[in-house]
Amino acid sequence: MLFAERIRESREKNKLSQTELGEKIGVSLSTITRWENGKRTPRSEELLALAKVLNVSVAYLLGETDSFAPFDNEEKADINKNAKATPLNLKDYLRVPVITMRTPACAGEGNGLDYVELEAEEWDFLGKKSIATYDDMRPPFGVYVEGDSMEEMDIPDGSVAYVNPAEEPRNGECALVVYRGQWSIKGVFINKDGSVTLRAGKPQYNLEIPADVAEDPMWFKIIGKVVEVKTTKKPKSFW
Template sequence: MNFSTRLRELRKKKGLTQSELAKKLNVTYRAIQKYESGEGKPRNTNLVALAKIFDVSVSYLLGETNVNPKFSIAEVMEELNEQRQEKTYKFAKKQLTEQNEENKIVQLSNSLIPYEVEEEQALSAGMGEAYTDEVSKEIVYWNKQVKHDRSVVIRGNSMEPDYHYGDVALICYQDSVDVPGGIYAVDDIERGLAYIKSVFVEDKYIRLVSLNDSEDIEGNRLFPDILLPRNENTRIIGKVVEAFTPIKKEY
């Protein structure tokens, strides 16, 4: 809808003649005729004044939008019967909830922190993950910034319920176990395997313990302890300081 049509519509809806509108706007009757015929347009100051007279936005007055932000939904609700009021309320409530969720996603996406994660050389929370010299990386996102030296994808489910397949483990380098039973990344150099486990240092071995204590039908643990010799072939990579499930970034 163009300006001239919208102006004529608003004037008639308000019950004003062209002369009465001209008087309110402090212009000539001929000026209003030109506005409504499309022969002329008011100056910016008169546009603002017209918008105030009709209680609409300038954009609505110009026909740039069919939505009048100054329109009161309360006025419509008062005209509806009780049953229709309830339907309108439920619909509006649903729209508001969806809008709030969309805003949360946008805000969250804008505040997400990128992490460069090793993909192929992922560490295992299972029976051991083989690694190679070729390391591909990908960017994943989380909403918390944590200081770390290395981030890797967890494979396997032996560390559930605390660590899940596909989670990202953040590791700070250290070559010793300072907390017995703490979660560490361990390198089995001889077999070319790496693990994320609860670690205990014993006299001759380093014991890797899984948090998942599930058993098979015969009562055997699905993830038994792993004993690695305390020698140059077993290396503590570092302590797991945090783990998270990546958040999908909305664009």
């Protein structure tokens, strides 16, 4: 996960152990470990302290920029001003669960928030600007991408694709779908006869779904539109 990796990489660049970093910002070793494992996310004041100690911008830690810019004291005012806006106490971000493609999928009613949270491998931050519509009952989540079929569409193996179930993809846009019980990210084209074409970056992975199958939610379902992709290192194992 990008956020967790950036904490670890920034800490190592500053030649700090997890214990030393925890002491500098006033949290325990176990808290630092959970952040770097993606199992927990910091509160706004902890995020600010992290950025200051590691001398990077909050935007860099959150994955909003790849620029390794130094910490700016003006960020403190921005964070404090927006302190009550979200569960993260940051106005412009959502805390979202991240799961793997190997998570069992339900093609009927889809996977609700409770299910996704239960299966979450990690947690990350998603900028609200990536989301056009938000639904409390179907909130965004991230999925680790496994395979290279979408690399030509800038969704490489090991990246995290953020999916918003509240947004329906327009023809040609990428979406997370469930087909025959398997998760897949593809470009979605709904044809006039009701059939669906799923297009990959590599043509050999394209799929044609007949209309009668596409209309049966037990066989096929569009989970949501892919609204953002973050490139990150692939986990050592998905099992």
